[in-house]
Amino acid sequence: MPHPRPDELVAAVRSALARVIDPEIRKPITELDMVRDVTADENGAVTVDITLTIVGCPAANAIEADVRAAAESAPGAASVTVNVGVMTPAERTALIERLRGTKRAMPFTPDSLTRVFTITSGKGGVGKSTLTANLAVAMAERGLSVGLIDADVHGFSIPGLLGLVEGAVDDDGEPLIITPTRVGEMILPPIAHGVKVISIGMFIEDQQTAVAWRGPMLHRTLNQFLTDVYFGDLDVLLLDLPPGTGDIAISVGQLLPHAEVVVVTTPQPAAADVAERSGRVARQTGQKVVGVIENMAGLPQPDGTVLDLFGSGGGEEVARRLSSDVAENVPVLASVPLSVPLRTGGDAGTPIVLSDPDDAASRAIIAASDALVGRGRGLAGRKLGLSPR
Numbered sequence: 001m002p003h004p005r006p007d008e009l010v011a012a013v014r015s016a017l018a019r020v021i022d023p024e025i026r027k028p029i030t031e032l033d034m035v036r037d038v039t040a041d042e043n044g045a046v047t048v049d050i051t052l053t054i055v056g057c058p059a060a061n062a063i064e065a066d067v068r069a070a071a072e073s074a075p076g077a078a079s080v081t082v083n084v085g086v087m088t089p090a091e092r093t094a095l096i097e098r099l100r101g102t103k104r105a106m107p108f109t110p111d112s113l114t115r116v117f118t119i120t121s122g123k124g125g126v127g128k129s130t131l132t133a134n135l136a137v138a139m140a141e142r143g144l145s146v147g148l149i150d151a152d153v154h155g156f157s158i159p160g161l162l163g164l165v166e167g168a169v170d171d172d173g174e175p176l177i178i179t180p181t182r183v184g185e186m187i188l189p190p191i192a193h194g195v196k197v198i199s200i201g202m203f204i205e206d207q208q209t210a211v212a213w214r215g216p217m218l219h220r221t222l223n224q225f226l227t228d229v230y231f232g233d234l235d236v237l238l239l240d241l242p243p244g245t246g247d248i249a250i251s252v253g254q255l256l257p258h259a260e261v262v263v264v265t266t267p268q269p270a271a272a273d274v275a276e277r278s279g280r281v282a283r284q285t286g287q288k289v290v291g292v293i294e295n296m297a298g299l300p301q302p303d304g305t306v307l308d309l310f311g312s313g314g315g316e317e318v319a320r321r322l323s324s325d326v327a328e329n330v331p332v333l334a335s336v337p338l339s340v341p342l343r344t345g346g347d348a349g350t351p352i353v354l355s356d357p358d359d360a361a362s363r364a365i366i367a368a369s370d371a372l373v374g375r376g377r378g379l380a381g382r383k384l385g386l387s388p389r
Contacts, residue, residue, distance in 0.1 A: 163349025253285025
């Protein structure tokens with residue numbers, strides 16, 4: 001069978017390379033100008049020159065392997081050579097500007113198409129981070145583009161809950177990228193279970209180190225996560241807030257006054273009292289409380305009964321109180337029962353919505369996720385792109 005003309009083979013290879021996706025930026029490498037040159041000869045020998053964003057790019061091996069496989073799939077390609085280089089500073093700057101724009105600004109404005117949900121609680125130990133991680137993965141499983149910010153700077157736990165730990169591998173057995181990649185001033189977040197994740201824990205070598213920061217430093221960190229981290233086009237952004245009504249909660253209210261708030265509580269009255277306060281503080285900054293999730297709602301017994309280890313009714317009580325002084329009802333989005341698989345999944349970095357979707361806790365979390373993304377979104381504060389005629 002005769003080989004195609006060199007120009008035809010080059011065109012076929014370039015077409016195949018358009019299917020190679022950068023695993024961090026999640027865009028075709030051809031759109032990112034990472035393909036510097038493609039040549040071919042009459043014998044079907046193909047040479048592809050690609051440029052990575054930075055020296056030591058953690059995705060280098062994966063990109064090179066994908067490029068080689070794509071080029072080899074082109075009809076008529078007899079052999080493939082891949083040469084790997086690195087972008088010049090000017091090329092890197094051009095890439096950053098193309099992705100993020102020339103102005104360094106926070107993209108999650110009120111007129112953005114991204115839904116922003118903050119997950120808050122009045123006190124610690126109610127399972128807020130576990131629920132946030134599972135909600136994010138459940139949304140990603142629905143085909144949404146999801147980002148997750150671990151805003152609990154002092155008590156970060158999201159990386160571990162999603163399996164972004166040393167030695168982690170993906171479904172194909174390849175090492176996971178567990179630390180952010182810096183491209184100039186732009187930060188590319190690691191991806192776990194389809195969710196783009198950023199946490200202060202990814203910047204600390206010793207995970208036992210305490211982050212002893214006060215208000216201004218916390219505000220700058222949160223602002224940097226929102227501004228410098230390149231999430232791309234997101235359908236949903238979730239923020240796992242620290243418990244209580246401190247500096248981070250106030251900063252989130254200032255930076256994201258349009259965010260929709262989900263309050264997490266346990267059934268016991270003491271937790272319900274403080275959970276209500278966190279919802280009211282969010283409202284003071286203009287945010288809207290869109291629902292309550294009651295966690296640890298009971299322990300199912302073999303005989304079908306439920307043991308209420310932490311009492312009952314806390315979620316409904318928080319929802320009732322938060323509904324009492326507003327026109328719109330605040331619903332209980334889910335009542336999540338105590339679940340051993342939910343706890344073990346968090347320890348193992350495997351969200352229960354993936355590992356055991358039929359578990360009662362998993363079904364409740366998935367229902368809450370569907371309720372959140374299925375809510376209508378108001379147009380208040382959003383630009384509609386219309387002008388009078």
